[in-house]
Amino acid sequence: MTLKERTQVGIVGAGPAGLLLSHLLALGGVESRVVEVRSRAHCEARQRAGMLEPATAQLLRDTGLGRRLDAEGLEHDGIYLQFAGERHHMNFRELTGRGVTIYPQTEIVKDLIQIRNANGGIAEFGATDSEVAGLDSDLPELRYTDAAGQRHEVSCDVIAGCDGFRGICRPAIPAGGLRTIALRTYPFSWLGILAQAPPSTDQVIYARHERGFALHSMRTPQIGRLYLQVPADDDISQWPDDRIWDELSLRLAVPGWHLRTGPVLDKSITGMRSFVATPMRYRRLFLAGDAAHIVPPTGAKGLNLAVADVAALATALIGLLRYGRSDLVDAYSDTCQERAWRATYLSWWMTTMLHVLPRQDPFDSALQIAQLRNLTSSRAAGAMLAEIYTGGAPVRFDPSPKASPAAFLGPESLVPAWDDSR
Ligand code: DHB
Numbered sequence: 001m002t003l004k005e006r007t008q009v010g011i012v013g014a015g016p017a018g019l020l021l022s023h024l025l026a027l028g029g030v031e032s033r034v035v036e037v038r039s040r041a042h043c044e045a046r047q048r049a050g051m052l053e054p055a056t057a058q059l060l061r062d063t064g065l066g067r068r069l070d071a072e073g074l075e076h077d078g079i080y081l082q083f084a085g086e087r088h089h090m091n092f093r094e095l096t097g098r099g100v101t102i103y104p105q106t107e108i109v110k111d112l113i114q115i116r117n118a119n120g121g122i123a124e125f126g127a128t129d130s131e132v133a134g135l136d137s138d139l140p141e142l143r144y145t146d147a148a149g150q151r152h153e154v155s156c157d158v159i160a161g162c163d164g165f166r167g168i169c170r171p172a173i174p175a176g177g178l179r180t181i182a183l184r185t186y187p188f189s190w191l192g193i194l195a196q197a198p199p200s201t202d203q204v205i206y207a208r209h210e211r212g213f214a215l216h217s218m219r220t221p222q223i224g225r226l227y228l229q230v231p232a233d234d235d236i237s238q239w240p241d242d243r244i245w246d247e248l249s250l251r252l253a254v255p256g257w258h259l260r261t262g263p264v265l266d267k268s269i270t271g272m273r274s275f276v277a278t279p280m281r282y283r284r285l286f287l288a289g290d291a292a293h294i295v296p297p298t299g300a301k302g303l304n305l306a307v308a309d310v311a312a313l314a315t316a317l318i319g320l321l322r323y324g325r326s327d328l329v330d331a332y333s334d335t336c337q338e339r340a341w342r343a344t345y346l347s348w349w350m351t352t353m354l355h356v357l358p359r360q361d362p363f364d365s366a367l368q369i370a371q372l373r374n375l376t377s378s379r380a381a382g383a384m385l386a387e388i389y390t391g392g393a394p395v396r397f398d399p400s401p402k403a404s405p406a407a408f409l410g411p412e413s414l415v416p417a418w419d420d421s422r
Pocket of ligand 1: 048049050051102204215218225230297298299383
């Protein structure tokens, strides 16, 4: 027996994008159902970046998700850029009035699941055989088998593909539905570890070293998060913990500084790519977050982009489904693409400036050092990095009938006259 059901928004994927969309829609009185193939435990444990732009943190606070963020988030004024054995502090707060917050994606996912459960939201974890159908009709369907084996066919006004780069929604778009797919694969990967080791730095260090890039971040005052550039096809079995710590110590070294080590709690290797699909909509299917665009991790833009997409999408879908207006959904893709390309630019820039190519020539190495020297000695250059790194104004989440597409679009939305009092 198949259960035939109805909801307003069928959401594929229970990562931060899908869960936040469901939460914001509920705040605007729109019903949704989230379907996820992974288990809840898997989604809550998946290690991802944890650097929030102020606009991202503010949106979470404004929508009832600020309690643990404010209690446990680590506020940073900026970052360190390291090269040629020197470590330079880039004070973003001084340059732009804005700092950043470390609060890991895993914690945001836990907060979102908790608030959705408390509000009676439906999220089906551990679904199988999920598919989207009828994308050319006015009532597309989200079909899946739940964890207990029950088959569901849910008719939806709209489907939101929040199911990541390898999800089912983007490939379900018929040929010709996507105008362009821009793709760049970088010829190296990141090995990331979570370590039971108090961070050896007060703010994140981005280090360019002849042996490759290294990054020292953190999760709590007791837990470090560190990354190493490794060859694209490298195997994690080649990296016993001692080798990882030796390499990190070497690449992060500056005179008089010592890297604290400890047990490795989690380790994995991730590929690096940039990807942007255009447009982020096919009729009643909307893509958000990694389903629409991927950035390499350098600069930690992925989660911030997903939150910005979802704030715009929730506003647009509430406009459509509660107030019968289509102007906001029509503006959705262009709104989000401008921001996505800006983040693609920042992450490509930081990636190419800080990583060493497999057979890098001396010209490229000298140019990298020249760029880093310029960034750390010119206030104007430093301010440009600081502006893009700390992000622009939020795409405002506005569940009111008066939400304006102008709040989405236009240059002000990206380089705001930032209100320092926030
Ligand atoms: C982290 C990850 C990043 O890619 C980055 O640029 C900064 C911080 C992190 O995991 O904390």
